[in-house]
Amino acid sequence: MRSRPVLERAAGLLVLLLAAACGSVKTPTEPPEEPGGAAPFTFTRIQAEIFTPNCAKAGCHDAASASAGMVLTAGRAYGEIVGRPATERSSMNRIEPGDPARSYLVKKLRGDADITGDRMPLDQPGGLPQAQIDGLIAWVRAGAPND
Amino acid sequence: MYLMLPLLLVTAGAAAQEAVAPDPLGTRFIDMPTPFTVGSRRIELLFTHRFQQTVQDGDDHNLWGLDGGSDVGIGLTWGATPRLDLSLFRSSFQENFELSAKYRVFDQGERMPVSLGVRAGANLLRREGIEDADRPFVQLLLARRITPGVSVVLAPSWVQDTPRLRNAFNVPAGITFPFRKSLIEIEWIPANRDLDESEDAWHVAISREIGDHIFEVLIGNSRATTVDQYLGGDFAGGFESGDVRFGFNLIRDFGL
Numbered sequence: 001m002r003s004r005p006v007l008e009r010a011a012g013l014l015v016l017l018l019a020a021a022c023g024s025v026k027t028p029t030e031p032p033e034e035p036g037g038a039a040p041f042t043f044t045r046i047q048a049e050i051f052t053p054n055c056a057k058a059g060c061h062d063a064a065s066a067s068a069g070m071v072l073t074a075g076r077a078y079g080e081i082v083g084r085p086a087t088e089r090s091s092m093n094r095i096e097p098g099d100p101a102r103s104y105l106v107k108k109l110r111g112d113a114d115i116t117g118d119r120m121p122l123d124q125p126g127g128l129p130q131a132q133i134d135g136l137i138a139w140v141r142a143g144a145p146n147d
Numbered sequence: 148m149y150l151m152l153p154l155l156l157v158t159a160g161a162a163a164q165e166a167v168a169p170d171p172l173g174t175r176f177i178d179m180p181t182p183f184t185v186g187s188r189r190i191e192l193l194f195t196h197r198f199q200q201t202v203q204d205g206d207d208h209n210l211w212g213l214d215g216g217s218d219v220g221i222g223l224t225w226g227a228t229p230r231l232d233l234s235l236f237r238s239s240f241q242e243n244f245e246l247s248a249k250y251r252v253f254d255q256g257e258r259m260p261v262s263l264g265v266r267a268g269a270n271l272l273r274r275e276g277i278e279d280a281d282r283p284f285v286q287l288l289l290a291r292r293i294t295p296g297v298s299v300v301l302a303p304s305w306v307q308d309t310p311r312l313r314n315a316f317n318v319p320a321g322i323t324f325p326f327r328k329s330l331i332e333i334e335w336i337p338a339n340r341d342l343d344e345s346e347d348a349w350h351v352a353i354s355r356e357i358g359d360h361i362f363e364v365l366i367g368n369s370r371a372t373t374v375d376q377y378l379g380g381d382f383a384g385g386f387e388s389g390d391v392r393f394g395f396n397l398i399r400d401f402g403l
Contacts, residue, residue, distance in 0.1 A: 023315045023341035023379075026278075026308075068216070069200075069209060087215060090201045091385040113277040114310065114383040116199055116240065117216055 041135035042147040043078060050132055051077050054121045070094070078146050081105055088116040097144040100137045109133050167229045167251065170262070172290060172298055172323065173398065174224065174232065174249075177334040177350045177365055178372050179302045179319040182264030182288035184251045185226035188403040193236065195220035197370040197394040199384070212393060218384070220372050234268070238372050240384060242273040245373045247284075255292055264288035270306070270375040279308040282375040296325025309379030312342055317378045329355040332363070338380045345380030346388050352396070363396040370394075 041049075051072040055061045061072040068087040070080050081094040086104035096102040104115075111119030111127055119127055127133065139145075170183040174191060185191045196219055200212035209215060222236030222245075230251040237244050247268025255262045266288060272280040284306035292298045300321040309315045321334040332352040339345040350367030368390040371377035376384075 023312045023339065025342055026311055026313055069204075085204055087204065088199050089385040090204050090390060091387050113241065113274055116218070116384050 041132075041139045043139065043145065044147065046136055046139060047074050047077055050128065050136065054124070054128065060122070082144050082146075095140055095144050098141060100140045103140050106133075106137055106140060109136065167254065170290075170292075171296075171330075171356075172292075172300070173354075173361055175396070175398065176300055176321045177332055177352050177363065177367070177396065178377055179300065179321060179334060179336070180249060180264075180266055180286065180288055181300055182249075182251055182262045182290050184230055184232045184249060184264075185224050185400065187226050187229040189226040190401050190403060191222075191224040191226075192399045192401070193220070193222035193224070194397040195222075195238070195372050195394070196396075197372065198392050199370065200392070202366075202391040202393070203389075217394075218370050218372070236373070238376075240370065240372075240376070241277060243373045243376070244271040244273065245269075246271065249288070255290070260291060262290045262292075268374075270373050272375075279313075282306055282308040284374045284378070286374070296323065296330060298323045304374065304378055306375050306378045309339075309375050309381055310383040311344075311381040312339060312379040315339060315341065315379045317380075319377070323354075326353065329353050332365075334367075336369075336377050336380065339378070342379060342381055346386060348377055348380060348382075348386070349388075350394075359400045361396070361398040363398075365394045365396070366391055367394065368392065 052074060055072040059065050060067055061070055063071050063073055070087065071077070072080065082097060084094050086092050086094050089104050092102055092104040094103065094105045100106045107115050108120045109128055110133060121128065169186055172181050172183060174181055174183050174185055175193065196217050198212045198215060198217045200215035202211045205211035218238060218240040220236060220238040222234060224232050224234040227233050232249040234247045235244065245268060247266055249264055249266040252263045252265060253259055266286040268284060270282040270284065284304060286302050286304040289301045290298055302319045304319065305316050307314060317337060317339055319334065319336040321332060324331045332354050334350045336348040338347045348369040348371065350365050352363045352365035354361060354363040368388060369377065369382050369386040370384055370392060371382040376382050
């Protein structure tokens with residue numbers, strides 16, 4: 001006959017949970033509008049200064065390795081990243097033209113808190129030089145042209 | 148502060164040392180907990196594995212995602228008393244440590260329509276740069292066995308923070324069906340009503356006990372395995388309702 005008090009206690013706990021149920025949406029932390037004053041990068045410059053020396057290497061994102069299904073060699077990189085879904089997060093594109101905050105490759109290079117796996121490039125734990133990251137962000141914000 | 152409720156549960160559990168029978172449902176459904184405990188002087192080891200790439204983004208060259216990366220979880224549960232479990236689970240996603248205590252309040256019986264448990268703890272995220280990295284939670288765990296092999300589980304839950312919500316509440320639900328010597332488990336975590344972008348999370352698993360092991364092979368859309376990540380339908384790794392990913396759980400019980 002002790003079941004009723006126990007049930008009453010359980011119901012009370014449920015009421016407490018329901019009372020705490022007034023959830024609210026947090027204000028997201030927006031990325032800065034201007035990327036630190038870095039000069040705009042063209043895609044040719046991004047390929048030459050970022051992808052080719054840092055990413056398109058054996059065991060990483062050359063054609064033979066294609067880690068995460070992505071090749072970043074010259075001539076292939078643009079088609080592999082712009083408007084293509086990220087392997088680690090299919091709800092986002094690797095590069096979403098005009099929207100750095102929705103570009104997973106940007107998040108991986110910045111080492112954002114919500115990425116899966118490690119910050120890129122793997123062999124540079126501190127990440128790329130900030131000027132290069134800012135330049136790539138500016139290129140994305142400009143619409144990610146194949147220039 | 149987050150440890151106060153588990154300490155209270157430890158105190159309560161120390162007063163209840165009678166033996167309780169393990170339940171075929173186990174201590175964990177797919178991601179949500181059940182009301183049941185490991186049992187006194189037993190430990191349970193848990194491995195979770197969630198492949199990151201979706202089946203639809205994969206092909207035969209990468210075995211539809213099986214060649215890709217995964218989120219790995221390792222957990223240990225200790226049966227402090229017959230009705231009290233203390234657990235530590237660590238997910239590789241955002242280095243998420245989930246500390247919890249679960250108290251099995253009562254079991255389904257002639258006068259009791261459901262089994263009931265209470266679980267409290269906190270998710271402690273250790274990846275740098277994460278806001279609100281300490282996230283306490285409380286869960287009420289209800290299970291009703293309808294016929295042998297057919298059970299329904301509900302877990303009304305609150306967590307202080309999810310990736311995008313403050314004070315999130317949700318009611319994960321699950322149902323099992325017998326299938327030969329196995330169980331089919333279906334788990335559903337509704338989209339959170341407080342967040343427009345929230346998505347329903349679903350998983351279907353086939354679960355089989357062999358020896359002291361439970362093997363669960365599953366498909367589902369979300370990779371979330373911790374309370375703070377699955378309660379808001381806003382898993383920080385992202386997912387959509389139509390995603391399909393492979394995964395598995397491996398659970399092993401040991402007597403001390």
